[in-house]
Each structure stands twice: as C-alpha cells, then as structure tokens.
Amino acid sequence: MPNTEPEVQLVGKVIHVAVGVVQRGDGRILIARRPDHLHMGGRWEFPGGKVEEGETVQQALTRELREEVAIEVKDLKPLTEIRHDYPEKTVLLDTWWVTKFKGEASGQEGQQSAWVAVAELFDYQFPDANQEIIEAILATGSHL
Ligand SMILES: Nc1nc2c([nH]c(=O)n2[C@H]2C[C@H](O)[C@@H](COP(=O)(O)OP(=O)(O)OP(=O)(O)O)O2)c(=O)[nH]1
Numbered sequence: 520m521p522n523t524e525p526e527v528q529l530v531g532k533v534i535h536v537a538v539g540v541v542q543r544g545d546g547r548i549l550i551a552r553r554p555d556h557l558h559m560g561g562r563w564e565f566p567g568g569k570v571e572e573g574e575t576v577q578q579a580l581t582r583e584l585r586e587e588v589a590i591e592v593k594d595l596k597p598l599t600e601i602r603h604d605y606p607e608k609t610v611l612l613d614t615w616w617v618t619k620f621k622g623e624a625s626g627q628e629g630q631q632s633a634w635v636a637v638a639e640l641f642d643y644q645f646p647d648a649n650q651e652i653i654e655a656i657l658a659t660g661s662h663l
C-alpha cells in the first residue's frame with residue numbers, strides 16, 4: 520500500500536489573511552497588539568484578518584479594519600503576498616497598502632495600537648511571517 524501521508528500534508532489548507540499596512544500622511548504606519556488569547560498573542564501586527572467565504576480580499580480588509588481599529592478604508596494598493604508555515608498552520612498574508620482612509624484609529628477589542636515610523640518597526644516583536652512584510656515596506660519605502 521502506498522503511503523499517502525505526504526500528500527495529505529501537501530493539500531493542507533492555507534489560511535487566506537487580508538493584512539493592511541495603513542500609512543498616514545507623515546509616513547507613520549499603524550500597528551496593533553494581538554490579544555493574548557489568539558494565535559501569536561501579545562505580538563504586534565498589521566491589522567487584518569481571515570478572508571471569509573464569498574468575500575474578496577479587499578472586502579475582507581475593509582471589514583477587518585472597521586471591526587478591529589474603526590477606520591474606513593477608502594483606497595488600497597497591493598504590497599506583497601507572503602506564504603508562511605507556522606508549526607500549527609499555514610497562512611497566506613495578502614498584504615495591502617491602505618492609501619486612503621477615514622477616522623481615528625483605535626483598538627476596538629481593547630488592544631493597544633500605535634503609529635510608528637518605518638525605522639521603528641524593528642523595535643516591536645511581530646510574528647515571524649512579518650519579517651518579509653517589513654522588508655517589502657522598506658523596499659518600497661512608502662506608497663506616498
Ligand atoms: N492580521 C494579521 N495576522 C497576521 C499577521 N502576521 C501573521 O502571522 N498573522 C497571522 C496570525 C493569524 O494566524 C492569522 C490572522 O488571523 P486573525 O486572528 O487576525 O484573524 P481574524 O481577525 O479573522 O480573527 P478571528 O475572527 O479568527 O478571531 O495570520 C499580521 O501582521 N496581521
């Protein structure tokens with residue numbers, strides 16, 4: 520009997536996540552601290568969340584930023600896509616610049632948030648997959 524185990528692992532599902540790099544006019548970027556009880560709890564992140572069935576990634580990002588940090592996305596532009604294997608799951612971080620938005624950002628789930636300069640991103644602890652997002656931000660510099 521052939522062993523089908525490796526194939527089972529290959530077809531394991533990838534979690535599609537919409538991630539927003541929200542940048543203000545002064546170049547600062549919005550980050551938020553993940554609630555402790557979640558996957559990667561306590562680490563800082565770019566706000567976002569899972570794309571639900573029947574949603575586009577843009578719709579998902581707009582919904583997540585409204586739910587998590589109370590801002591209204593007005594314009595988006597693609598930044599990068601990062602696939603990362605954590606021991607417990609595989610994520611596809613579909614990452615977008617948020618180039619226009621309305622509202623004052625504030626953590627709607629009690630989480631801390633901060634507007635940080637690009638150079639300050641290195642002072643915060645992010646999930647491992649974010650290293651490549653930060654590199655993409657540095658490579659682009661800014662959407663402004
Ligand atoms: N939002 C976000 N998720 C990230 C980042 N980096 C990273 O590895 N992730 C991972 C952590 C999670 O496994 C997954 C995103 O899931 P999530 O917990 O934000 O999803 P969600 O907002 O839909 O939350 P829930 O409804 O499942 O509670 O992607 C990041 O910068 N932002």
Ligand SMILES: [Mg+2]
Pocket residue numbers: 566567568569583587
């Ligand atoms: Mg989320």
